[in-house]
Amino acid sequence: MNFTLKRTSLGLRFSLALLTAMLFGALNAHAEPFLPKDDKQVLERLPAKPTDPIQAGLRDLRRALAANPQDLALATTLADHYFRLAVGEGDPRYIGYAQAALAPWWTLAEPPTNVLILRAGLRQYMHDFESAISDLTLALKREPDNLDALSYRAVIYIVMARYDEARHDCREMVKRDGGLIPSSCEPTVDALTGRAAAAYDTLTETLRRSAVASPGQILWVTTRLGEIAQRLGRTREAEAHYRAALAMGITDQYLLTTWAEFLLDLDRPAEVVTLLKDKTRNDVLLLRLALAEKKLGAPATAEHQAAIQSRIDAARLRKDKLHLSDEAIFELVFLKKPQEAVRLAQENWESGQREPSDARILLEAALGARDKAAAKPALEWMTRNRHEDVVLKRLLQQVGALP
Amino acid sequence: MIRFITLLALLLCFSAAHAHKPSDSYLSMKPAGQKVEGQWDIALRDLDFAIGLDADNNGEITWGELRARHDAVSAYAMARLKISADGAECPIRVTAHLVDNHSDGAYAVMRFVADCPKTIETLGIDYKLFHDIDPQHKGLLRLELAGGTTTALFGPDRQSQNFPLAGTSRLDQFIEYLKHGTWHIWIGFDHILFLLSLLLPAVVVLTRHHWEAVADFRTAFWDVLRIVTAFTLAHSITLSLAALGIIKLPSNVVESAIALSVVLAAANNVYPLVLGRRWVVAFFFGLIHGFGFASVLGDLGLPQDALLLALVAFNVGVEVGQLAIVTAFLPLAYAIRHSVFYRRIVLIGGSAAIIVVASIWFVERAFDLKLISR
Numbered sequence: 001m002n003f004t005l006k007r008t009s010l011g012l013r014f015s016l017a018l019l020t021a022m023l024f025g026a027l028n029a030h031a032e033p034f035l036p037k038d039d040k041q042v043l044e045r046l047p048a049k050p051t052d053p054i055q056a057g058l059r060d061l062r063r064a065l066a067a068n069p070q071d072l073a074l075a076t077t078l079a080d081h082y083f084r085l086a087v088g089e090g091d092p093r094y095i096g097y098a099q100a101a102l103a104p105w106w107t108l109a110e111p112p113t114n115v116l117i118l119r120a121g122l123r124q125y126m127h128d129f130e131s132a133i134s135d136l137t138l139a140l141k142r143e144p145d146n147l148d149a150l151s152y153r154a155v156i157y158i159v160m161a162r163y164d165e166a167r168h169d170c171r172e173m174v175k176r177d178g179g180l181i182p183s184s185c186e187p188t189v190d191a192l193t194g195r196a197a198a199a200y201d202t203l204t205e206t207l208r209r210s211a212v213a214s215p216g217q218i219l220w221v222t223t224r225l226g227e228i229a230q231r232l233g234r235t236r237e238a239e240a241h242y243r244a245a246l247a248m249g250i251t252d253q254y255l256l257t258t259w260a261e262f263l264l265d266l267d268r269p270a271e272v273v274t275l276l277k278d279k280t281r282n283d284v285l286l287l288r289l290a291l292a293e294k295k296l297g298a299p300a301t302a303e304h305q306a307a308i309q310s311r312i313d314a315a316r317l318r319k320d321k322l323h324l325s326d327e328a329i330f331e332l333v334f335l336k337k338p339q340e341a342v343r344l345a346q347e348n349w350e351s352g353q354r355e356p357s358d359a360r361i362l363l364e365a366a367l368g369a370r371d372k373a374a375a376k377p378a379l380e381w382m383t384r385n386r387h388e389d390v391v392l393k394r395l396l397q398q399v400g401a402l403p
Numbered sequence: 404m405i406r407f408i409t410l411l412a413l414l415l416c417f418s419a420a421h422a423h424k425p426s427d428s429y430l431s432m433k434p435a436g437q438k439v440e441g442q443w444d445i446a447l448r449d450l451d452f453a454i455g456l457d458a459d460n461n462g463e464i465t466w467g468e469l470r471a472r473h474d475a476v477s478a479y480a481m482a483r484l485k486i487s488a489d490g491a492e493c494p495i496r497v498t499a500h501l502v503d504n505h506s507d508g509a510y511a512v513m514r515f516v517a518d519c520p521k522t523i524e525t526l527g528i529d530y531k532l533f534h535d536i537d538p539q540h541k542g543l544l545r546l547e548l549a550g551g552t553t554t555a556l557f558g559p560d561r562q563s564q565n566f567p568l569a570g571t572s573r574l575d576q577f578i579e580y581l582k583h584g585t586w587h588i589w590i591g592f593d594h595i596l597f598l599l600s601l602l603l604p605a606v607v608v609l610t611r612h613h614w615e616a617v618a619d620f621r622t623a624f625w626d627v628l629r630i631v632t633a634f635t636l637a638h639s640i641t642l643s644l645a646a647l648g649i650i651k652l653p654s655n656v657v658e659s660a661i662a663l664s665v666v667l668a669a670a671n672n673v674y675p676l677v678l679g680r681r682w683v684v685a686f687f688f689g690l691i692h693g694f695g696f697a698s699v700l701g702d703l704g705l706p707q708d709a710l711l712l713a714l715v716a717f718n719v720g721v722e723v724g725q726l727a728i729v730t731a732f733l734p735l736a737y738a739i740r741h742s743v744f745y746r747r748i749v750l751i752g753g754s755a756a757i758i759v760v761a762s763i764w765f766v767e768r769a770f771d772l773k774l775i776s777r
Contacts, residue, residue, distance in 0.1 A: 033442075033501035033512040039467030043502055044447040044509040049462035092425040093448075096537030103538070126539075283423065310506040311424055318427055318541040319556060
């Protein structure tokens with residue numbers, strides 16, 4: 001269509017633009033797809049090198065499965081590998097790859113038990129909590145001793161704030177396996193339901209006594225201890241736990257997020273910037289970095305705010321509801337739109353996602369919007385479960401003081 | 404049974420789960436007449452996963468590696484995208500391979516054109532990209548229609564969608580081509596510069612080798628009116644003849660002649676030869692510019708069932724664009740016609756600048772050169 005522009009070189013276009021701009025006003029140019037000049041120009045760096053042994057193994061598995069897509073053992077092995085990668089790297093592409101491996105069974109009402117458990121994990125990841133629970137319930141009906149199904153369901157119940165059912169699954173687990181993780185399950189529920197101090201002691205004792213535990217398991221319990229101490233207002237102990245967990249040298253996004261939020265609460269944003277400045281590819285961590293930079297008035301704030309905005313826009317385009325609580329934080333803090341933050345935080349809560357952090361953004365948004373009624377679900381959740389959390393308690397008082 | 408999942412991995416994942424952007428492709432289409440022009444951006448990472456791009460297995464995808472796989476990329480992608488006009492398939496051809504950076508990495512960009520066997524009333528799109536290897540992948544469509552932009556989402560659960568085109572009504576079609584005409588004048592610098600070269604002297608008269616301001620607005624106005632009318636009349640004639648296929652000229656000849664016409668028109672302001680009868684110049688060269696417009700109209704794809712309508716609308720659009728230029732130019736030029744700035748800088752300096760630019764165009768187009776590299 002614009003043949004004259006196409007045939008005009010850039011320099012000429014520029015001088016022309018200037019010339020016409022003099023007479024007609026400015027012409028606006030916008031970024032366009034480009035033709036790289038050099039064959040050697042690197043366009044993209046893949047998240048993992050193909051020569052990486054894990055990637056090579058996955059490639060072999062994929063090839064084998066492509067040759068025989070109905071092979072259940074192959075399919076579940078591959079799906080499990082991808083699911084672990086998704087969880088470890090926080091990369092949703094792997095969720096899709098795992099789902100693809102399970103394609104022949106994905107839409108069945110009653111697939112084999114190990115497919116059910118994997119499908120539950122993937123559905124949980126997509127925030128389809130109810131379907132995940134029904135998959136696991138079916139799996140447990142078939143195999144009541146299945147620890148994977150039990151542990152999965154316990155976790156989903158915890159996220160959904162269905163603590164009685166979670167506790168039941170925890171107890172069923174301990175009956176079958178006395179290891180560190182099953183033993184830590186019920187204290188984790190207790191810590192959320194009015195028995196935080198006792199749970200903290202139990203968990204400390206369980207960790208101390210456990211003879212055979214992997215570094216990953218120790219990291220997990222240590223992080224939980226940090227969180228419980230933080231909610232109890234025992235800042236120094238919390239910091240010690242977090243630091244101990246960090247010192248284990250395992251890259252763990254959840255730990256980084258929790259530690260960054262802890263530092264932000266203590267008004268130590270400079271440490272957050274040091275911690276996260278190289279982690280901007282990760283949406284969750286990028287938001288925490290931007291929050292810290294904003295507190296410091298750092299020049300990078302604007303750039304990172306724009307990056308987060310563009311990722312939120314992309315998520316909205318694909319009608320993604322997986323970032324709702326982070327979107328709410330962004331609306332509240334960066335865009336100063338508390339009503340919008342309330343709407344998102346409510347939608348997040350209604351989706352079944354009911355962890356302390358979800359209650360917190362709901363309260364903060366309600367406070368920002370001076371909307372006492374909006375805070376009601378969080379208030380009810382706290383009261384019913386006698387949840388202990390110094391930050392939430394303070395927020396609740398502030399919301400209570402609203403007219 | 405294999406312990407293939409541990410509680411640990413799961414418990415840790417909750418807040419951390421969605422840290423990266425999932426896989427999306429960006430598809431934009433602009434249907435007009437029997438044609439759909441489009442662009443498709445697909446993440447290199449996804450293409451690498453699907454068909455392999457990283458030839459040397461070093462974890463980096465270079466332009467050379469992508470370029471070597473362009474045929475494979477087109478074949479793979481276009482096998483998974485179907486465009487149809489009221490059920491009749493429109494074969495897609497890829498016209499260009501480019502690269503773009505989105506917030507989450509580099510994307511292969513394919514520009515394409517789909518040719519439909521008939522004028523599109525309902526556009527059908529069938530999208531299957533990556534559904535077999537990543538069911539979480541989504542295709543985000545931006546459809547530019549006469550009535551505005553529509554967006555749609557494609558996924559395994561929504562593979563086929565139909566879009567009735569608002570532009571099928573005669574009025575919408577008219578407006579669509581009118582917009583094209585106006586837009587073409589606006590972005591067609593050669594036409595603007597040609598017209599300007601002829602208009603610049605309209606507010607002055609040459610008296611004893613000196614440019615003097617014209618006495619009244621009437622004089623300037625009539626001069627402009629004559630030039631614009633002559634130009635319009637001329638290019639309407641050739642545009643119609645070319646669009647209807649009665650006369651065909653090679654496009655490089657037309658393009659070079661257009662550039663030359665700009666050089667001559669501007670030169671006439673620096674070394675005046677033709678003064679009072681500039682409308683004759685406008686008419687003569689207008690005939691050439693008409694062929695230029697026709698090639699644009701040809702690129703747009705003329706609806707065979709509404710040829711005349713499109714032709715008239717496009718032409719009217721060109722006039723609207725021209726009129727906007729004249730309306731902006733005349734009062735301004737008239738107001739500052741007494742100033743030395745106008746006579747020296749704008750008239751002489753501006754014309755000289757136009758000569759330089761248009762001469763470069765001429766050489767570029769006539770000898771198929773790139774004088775100033777991109």
